[in-house]
Amino acid sequence: MTTLKYNHVVINNNMENGMNLTLKVWRQANAEAQGQMTEYKLGNVSPDMSFLEMMDVLNDELIRKGEDPVTFDHDCREGICGMCSMFINGEAHGPNRGVTTCQLHMRSFKDGDTIYIEPWRSAGFPVVKDLMVDRSAFDRIQQAGGFVSVNTSGRTLDANAIPVPKADADKAFDAATCIGCGACVASCPNGSAMLFVGAKVSQFALLPQGHPERFDRVENMVKQMDEEGFGNCSNIGACEVQCPKSISIENIARMNREYMAANLKG
Numbered sequence: 001m002t003t004l005k006y007n008h009v010v011i012n013n014n015m016e017n018g019m020n021l022t023l024k025v026w027r028q029a030n031a032e033a034q035g036q037m038t039e040y041k042l043g044n045v046s047p048d049m050s051f052l053e054m055m056d057v058l059n060d061e062l063i064r065k066g067e068d069p070v071t072f073d074h075d076c077r078e079g080i081c082g083m084c085s086m087f088i089n090g091e092a093h094g095p096n097r098g099v100t101t102c103q104l105h106m107r108s109f110k111d112g113d114t115i116y117i118e119p120w121r122s123a124g125f126p127v128v129k130d131l132m133v134d135r136s137a138f139d140r141i142q143q144a145g146g147f148v149s150v151n152t153s154g155r156t157l158d159a160n161a162i163p164v165p166k167a168d169a170d171k172a173f174d175a176a177t178c179i180g181c182g183a184c185v186a187s188c189p190n191g192s193a194m195l196f197v198g199a200k201v202s203q204f205a206l207l208p209q210g211h212p213e214r215f216d217r218v219e220n221m222v223k224q225m226d227e228e229g230f231g232n233c234s235n236i237g238a239c240e241v242q243c244p245k246s247i248s249i250e251n252i253a254r255m256n257r258e259y260m261a262a263n264l265k266g
């Protein structure tokens with residue numbers, strides 16, 4: 001059982017009409033170190049800031065005071081890259097549905113709030129430092145089959161020449177909006193990656209271009225998922241609720257059907 005120790009640091013960035021917040025941030029030096037919640041008082045936070053901008057202000061102040069800034073992942077800050085993995089007040093990407101942490105704004109919180117900020121917690125995502133986790137397990141699953149091989153010998157059929165029913169194209173597109181953030185794993189009590197893998201399998205299984213490799217794809221991706229230590233799905237549904245792209249758990253059912261078909265084929 002982890003013992004939580006609290007450090008207390010007071011920060012005031014001298015802006016007017018902002019919110020005063022108490023931040024309880026997970027600090028952990030590396031994967032082996034024991035982490036702890038550290039408390040920061042952050043003053044005058046603008047409600048128009050994004051959550052990551054608020055974290056930037058905190059880090060500016062920590063650097064100014066000669067302290068170690070909080071390590072967290074981010075890249076696009078537009079809801080595209082899936083890097084901004086944070087557990088905020090016990091929810092992946094915070095309290096709003098269908099948005100990433102970088103799209104979450106401080107107007108979703110109130111003056112005087114206490115906000116708990118933690119990394120994704122899963123055996124498959126070891127902590128690198130503070131709020132940053134290693135999600136390379138997802139890369140290895142993707143490399144195991146999350147692609148379509150194309151013959152570029154010069155006789156390639158134009159993709160637009162292959163008719164695809166509109167309903168299938170829409171479902172494939174919805175599945176393809178998965179940004180690989182890992183919120184599904186972090187919110188699942190089993191640490192299951194099946195929503196992510198289901199989305200990646202579905203986006204190809206629904207299109208004719210994905211059919212030649214469909215059985216190898218699902219078998220290889222599921223095998224890699226199991227080897228990475230992710231848990232199994234027990235239909236709790238937290239992944240679908242906390243997914244910032246609202247990926248449907250119908251994709252898990254499709255993956256299971258693809259997997260059974262691959263096994264029956266032998």
Ligand code: SF4
Nearest residue numbers: 178179181182184243
């Ligand atoms: S399924 Fe949703 S929660 Fe899971 S990795 Fe994809 S976008 Fe993130």
Ligand code: FES
Nearest residue numbers: 077081082084102
């Ligand atoms: S930083 Fe890219 S999705 Fe949030």
